[in-house]
Amino acid sequence: MPNSWQTYDLVIIGASFSGLTCARAAALRGLSVFVIEAKDDPGARIHTTGILVKEAAEELDVPADLTRAIHGVRLYAPNLKSVDLFSPGYYFLTTKTSNLMRWLADEARRAGAEIRCGIKFTGATHVGETIKIAQTKISCRYLVGADGAKSTVADCFGLGKNSRFLVGIEAEYTKLDGFDDRFLHCFLDSKIAPGYISWAAASPDAIQIGLATKSSHKPDLNRFRQHTKGLFAYDESAIVEKRSGVIPCGGIVRPYAAKNVLLIGDAAGLVSPLSAGGIRLAFRFGKKAGQAIADHLTRFGPPPETVLEKQLPGFAKKQTLRNLLDLAPPNFLYNSLLTTPLMRKFARHVYFHKRLTKDINLEEFTAQLPTGAK
Ligand SMILES: Cc1cc2nc3c(=O)[nH]c(=O)nc-3n(C[C@H](O)[C@H](O)[C@H](O)COP(=O)(O)OP(=O)(O)OC[C@H]3O[C@@H](n4cnc5c(N)ncnc54)[C@H](O)[C@@H]3O)c2cc1C
Numbered sequence: 001m002p003n004s005w006q007t008y009d010l011v012i013i014g015a016s017f018s019g020l021t022c023a024r025a026a027a028l029r030g031l032s033v034f035v036i037e038a039k040d041d042p043g044a045r046i047h048t049t050g051i052l053v054k055e056a057a058e059e060l061d062v063p064a065d066l067t068r069a070i071h072g073v074r075l076y077a078p079n080l081k082s083v084d085l086f087s088p089g090y091y092f093l094t095t096k097t098s099n100l101m102r103w104l105a106d107e108a109r110r111a112g113a114e115i116r117c118g119i120k121f122t123g124a125t126h127v128g129e130t131i132k133i134a135q136t137k138i139s140c141r142y143l144v145g146a147d148g149a150k151s152t153v154a155d156c157f158g159l160g161k162n163s164r165f166l167v168g169i170e171a172e173y174t175k176l177d178g179f180d181d182r183f184l185h186c187f188l189d190s191k192i193a194p195g196y197i198s199w200a201a202a203s204p205d206a207i208q209i210g211l212a213t214k215s216s217h218k219p220d221l222n223r224f225r226q227h228t229k230g231l232f233a234y235d236e237s238a239i240v241e242k243r244s245g246v247i248p249c250g251g252i253v254r255p256y257a258a259k260n261v262l263l264i265g266d267a268a269g270l271v272s273p274l275s276a277g278g279i280r281l282a283f284r285f286g287k288k289a290g291q292a293i294a295d296h297l298t299r300f301g302p303p304p305e306t307v308l309e310k311q312l313p314g315f316a317k318k319q320t321l322r323n324l325l326d327l328a329p330p331n332f333l334y335n336s337l338l339t340t341p342l343m344r345k346f347a348r349h350v351y352f353h354k355r356l357t358k359d360i361n362l363e364e365f366t367a368q369l370p371t372g373a374k
Contacts, residue, residue: 017282018265019146025290043098047245050097056280087352151267160253170210177233194328257305
């Protein structure tokens, strides 16, 4: 830390998906940017599965060697009967998430941002036209809270806070015999994962097994492993990492901005209440926030929140479906509905969003894949 006060145009709290994307965009537009991260390394202690939906990969091009494309979803009922879902042209990218985070940090640095790790933000105060960051000699013209679901920046400036969460837990295996890595495996079971699903997915270098539940329930990975031990040959010695975290699912917090302060990413509640995916919105609104702040500070642009407000997603339908999921539909309903055309259509809509194309089966889908992707 410098001895005398150092003033930046923009200070960002949190070096993860939203903070680093924001830092890069603002630095590219010429702002002096300082990112404060509590962990010793942005790639350390990752708390996410890190799957990018296709739309996230369209927001930001990431290096191919950090990702693995998965084209199909195998959706299981509680009785483990399954349906295979495809949408030609659609894919998910699993990631080497720690390395992806380090790459995002490198990109932000390359654009000119400074990133300081190992500093925990505890508070800040407005002093005239600047904001002074507590316990540092850093001040800024604008402050962004990209500090996750339980934001200290939101606390500090009396902004809205997430109050509704899912709780996620995951283990990463080096190998899992019997695993069909062409699919994102998703399991419906209101006893094991009330309010959400369990999942298994092959990343470029591991296999991730996890589940999330509504926050009134404690996620139990062992119970899920017991349930699926006939499908996957679990070998506990092959576990390389375990992680857990909370996922906001109550929609956008209000207010998410104060004078020269803005929340983005999970801190702002920018997570789909239904899919619980937040990386796409972290990329999208991280970048837009960086651009809008730069335009505001240097090009007479309007306050960033007025720019973002017009573009924020409307979560009304997803919130209704979230409320239904939280009721944890009985397992017999999932068992009897899963293979019906209506449920299949609904599931394809949830997984493939607006890109619903003609429904096809595994053989038809495999025939369409380029060699090497089969
Ligand atoms: C188990 C689990 C699985 C998930 N899987 C997916 C998925 O596959 N796909 C998807 O799209 N979304 C997924 N999500 C959601 C996704 O991870 C988040 O939406 C995303 O990480 C939000 O990014 P962010 O940058 O806003 O915040 P975060 O990734 O939460 O990062 C916040 C950063 O701020 C730092 N920080 C916090 N407090 C302070 C402080 N006081 N001082 C300094 N630094 C601080 C933290 O260390 C962290 O680096 C998952 C979430 C969980 C919990």
